[in-house]
Amino acid sequence: MTAPSDVPTEGPIVVLGAGYAGLTLAQEIVRRGRGKVAVTLVDRSPGHVLRTQLYQIGEIADAAGDVRRWLVPLARVFERTSVTFRRGDVRSIDLERRTVHLDSGELPYRGLAICLGNVAAYYHVPGAPENTQSVYRLSAAQRAAAALRASAERSDALPGEQRPRVLVIGGGSTGTELAAEIATTDWSRLVGRAARPPDVFLLTGALTFLAGFPPAVIERARATLRRIGVTIVHGLNVVRVDPGRVALEDGTVFVCDVAIWCAGLEAPPLIRELPVPHGKGGRIAPEPTLEVPGHPGVVAVGDAIEFHDPMTGVLAPSTAQAALSEARIAARNLLARLSGQPLEPYHYRERGILVALGARGGAGTVGPIALWGSPARFLKGVVERRYSRSVERGEPSRLL
Ligand SMILES: Cc1cc2nc3c(=O)[nH]c(=O)nc-3n(C[C@H](O)[C@H](O)[C@H](O)COP(=O)(O)OP(=O)(O)OC[C@H]3O[C@@H](n4cnc5c(N)ncnc54)[C@H](O)[C@@H]3O)c2cc1C
Incomplete structure (x- = not known):
């Protein structure tokens, strides 16, 4: 010692x-x-990853590999300073x-x-690391975006009125933001032809939906998700994941085109x-x-x-x-x-925390004040842009 x-x-x-x-x-x-x-x-990584913005999965899918918006080159941030960046x-x-x-x-x-x-914690759930996507790292978010895009591209070949099924596992702020983003993305515009919108499910496990947020904010967030077509499945842990099949602890097997793991970190x-x-x-x-x-x-x-x-x-x-x-x-x-x-x-x-719920929705707190709807979404956007700008200029930054 x-x-x-x-x-x-x-x-x-x-x-x-x-x-x-x-x-x-x-x-x-x-x-x-x-x-x-x-x-x-x-x-x-060669750049500072704007990780708090990786829920923007539709935009990442649209960027087709150009991730400059989420990656600020570190050599530039520390140009002419006493910091040497070593990759x-x-x-x-x-x-x-x-x-x-x-x-x-x-x-x-x-x-x-x-x-x-x-890093993502998979809690020894068999098949979870191999058969789910995640957004905890930029490269992972790119893969998740590609999987969602591919399922939108295949959607017109689905039988009858069937739509692609997307399961987001984990009802904390990351899972919630992601589910809302997937549900409100215009996948037809993105893939350049008619695509059926996905049915999005948000599965909460041991931790309840938006655990830790004030009850009023949770209620508003729940109502917003309902309005944009996200179905919340409450209180079930995942016990196994196979390709396209997620087994829950009550014996249900959830069939889906894409499963995204937002269930925890270690x-x-x-x-x-x-x-x-x-x-x-x-x-x-x-x-x-x-x-x-x-x-x-x-x-x-x-x-x-x-x-x-x-x-x-x-x-x-x-x-x-x-x-x-x-x-x-x-x-x-x-x-x-x-x-x-x-x-x-x-x-x-x-100081507070804000959750984006699609392009126009949001919910959260700033100090003692609870916010939701477009004011919350507007403020979230301001916070994100202010942070990105100060990092790009090499200036100290704050979030909220
Ligand atoms: C989708 C999403 C949305 C979020 N939204 C918010 C939000 O709205 N507000 C908020 O406050 N927080 C939010 N968070 C949480 C926030 O992103 C994390 O708390 C934050 O990134 C933690 O910062 P950190 O520096 O500890 O870790 P990171 O930002 O993850 O940085 C760790 C760095 O270490 C590097 N690294 C790791 N291992 C190695 C290795 N072996 N060798 C070399 N380099 C390595 C990585 O490349 C990375 O650059 C969000 C997270 C996600 C995933």
Whole structure:
């Protein structure tokens, strides 16, 4: 275990992951260090993925492989800054030797920020990884969009009045946004000929529909989904997935053309394997300062952590909004640690969350105010555009 006095004085600060957490953390180090602190930012992707916008599946299908709208090139974001972007795959982290192992070699560090996000959790459901789509990564969202597009293209060959059946598994905000988007996309325009609109089903399992949202918002969201033709199937877990067939715990077999898994997330294997305290799904359980216990000068931020606010006991959610605010404090604390200054605890404050329900619908909260319908959708669009613009300009950004 590394003692505080062991924190080296040489070498770069290495930031692993250039998602919402890593990008903000690197920008904050540049700002606080007045551009003089060397940072190496590592990601397997050449760009910052606008992951909160990956529910825009119709537009991704329409973009036909041109994903520039959802991917901001990292070399451009950090042009003329003290951040060096290194594209690579992180294989493992040696916390004792203060070295990261990449596919292209070793990277020693003075300070480290672990911001590697999360991956889909399939809960050992047989066939789920192979036979469902997902939207947790840009490449996965592209595959899901292609599968939906292909089912629209085949739809006029279906017998009688039959329509393609799409099952979205998981009734949290990601599944809900996605189901609404699929139901309101004009697939005929997209495939360039008459296509039958899909029947969209949203399956909620152990977690109820939009769990955690205020009841009024849930009711409005439910009514909006009904109006746009999404059927909610409540309270059933998936026990097996075969191609085109999803078996539920009550014995029902749901036949569908496309199944999309939005049922949960967990830490990636390399984080689960770290010899540090872990929370649910293998997420790192950091100190209140966001340092990794026993490893001064190493912080963990974003979806990769499970953080309970020590003052309120509230669990910070796996959202970009939380990742951004954690990253600002983690950057501050990392620099403080490296210069022998006192660290400060992070406190999570919920600012609100907005869910898009198709092109014109939405629901959510902003502070204590509940919003729905077109005002909620309008605000969601403003938040998304503002975030994308500030990332493109290389400026620090906020979500909500
Ligand atoms: C469809 C969808 C909609 C969402 N909507 C919202 C919303 O409206 N509001 C909100 O606040 N949150 C939303 N979220 C959640 C939000 O996207 C996450 O909480 C956020 O992305 C977490 O940021 P992060 O930096 O921890 O992880 P990520 O943004 O996932 O970044 C992790 C980075 O690490 C990189 N990486 C991972 N493993 C490796 C490796 N081994 N080697 C190299 N690089 C690696 C990845 O390429 C990625 O760039 C949404 C999520 C989804 C999927």
